[in-house]
Amino acid sequence: DIQMTQSPSSLSASVGDRVTITCRASQSIGSYVNWYHQKPGNAPKLLIYAASSLQSGVSSRFTGSGSGTEFTLTISNLQPEDFATYFCQHSYTGRLFGGGTKVEIK
Amino acid sequence: QLQLQESGPGLVQPSATLSLTCSVSGVSINSTSYYWGWVRQSPGKGLEWIGNIYYTGAASYTPSLKSRVTISLDTSKSQFSLKVNSMTAADTAIYYCVREAYYFGYTFDIWGQGTMVPVSS
Numbered sequence: 001d002i003q004m005t006q007s008p009s010s011l012s013a014s015v016g017d018r019v020t021i022t023c024r025a026s027q028s029i030g031s032y033v034n035w036y037h038q039k040p041g042n043a044p045k046l047l048i049y050a051a052s053s054l055q056s057g058v059s060s061r062f063t064g065s066g067s068g069t070e071f072t073l074t075i076s077n078l079q080p081e082d083f084a085t086y087f088c089q090h091s092y093t094g095r096l097f098g099g100g101t102k103v104e105i106k
Numbered sequence: 107q108l109q110l111q112e113s114g115p116g117l118v119q120p121s122a123t124l125s126l127t128c129s130v131s132g133v134s135i136n137s138t139s140y141y142w143g144w145v146r147q148s149p150g151k152g153l154e155w156i157g158n159i160y161y162t163g164a165a166s167y168t169p170s171l172k173s174r175v176t177i178s179l180d181t182s183k184s185q186f187s188l189k190v191n192s193m194t195a196a197d198t199a200i201y202y203c204v205r206e207a208y209y210f211g212y213t214f215d216i217w218g219q220g221t222m223v224p225v226s227s
Contacts, residue, residue, distance in 0.1 A: 032211035043202055043217035044153070050210035087153060091212035094168060095155035 002026050006088055006098030012106040019075045021101045023088035028068045032092040035064055035073045037084040038100075044087060048073065075103075108132035110203045110218035118197075118225050124190040128203030128218060135184045136161045141206035142186045144177065145214065148199035158206050159186055198225045 003026040013019050023033065031051035036044040046055045048064035051071055061082075063074045075082055083105050088098040114126035128142070135142065143158030157167035159177045167175050176189045190197060201223055205216035 034211065034213050036214070043220050044214070045217070046213060046215050049213045049215075053209065055215070089153075089214070095212060097153035097155075099152055 004088055004090055004096055004098040006101055010102040012104050013078050014106045017078045019078055021073045021086050023071045023098045025069045029090050029092035031067045032090050033071045034089045036087045039084045112203050112218045112221040114221055118193050119227050122193055124193050126188045126201055128186050130184045136181055143204050143206050144188045145202045145204050146199040193225045195225050
């Protein structure tokens, strides 16, 4: 199985900060990576698909990049509604999620 | 408005079979563009894809659960269902029904609200 290692597992940041979350795949998976965020009590919500494409209706403060084995999600100008848990997911073979990154208020 | 809604029991006993149904509204379940699937979330295992089904009835399952899981489709009711047999405490999780779209890779673009399924006697 292709594993997705997500880091950090948690971080503290302030409103207005720029935040970067990383997922590393155990082998090359092209651009078959999606990013989601999840707020407590809610289902995950798709933010980025195919590594760098912004889902319709999602703020342009979210940017995805990477290919092969390393992928990043960057949140610019962090807003109060962005404090949540973020997950990466690949669909190269099967579907597998990263362990999550909890973004907390500093 | 596109919506997915799970329904099922609030509690499952060990060794019993879990049965969940997802009702789809706002889009045709017969669409050739999408798959209909299930994802679960537990504190110990995080988010885990269970499987999906296409409008033709063809289903795919994650290998670790394949022997215990069946996903089926009822197009007349615009519903799809999940059955997991031989449930144990390790299957305690929030179960989400999802729509999978192919956007250069399979993407979970629509999620139901989720239903918590504790396994306990």
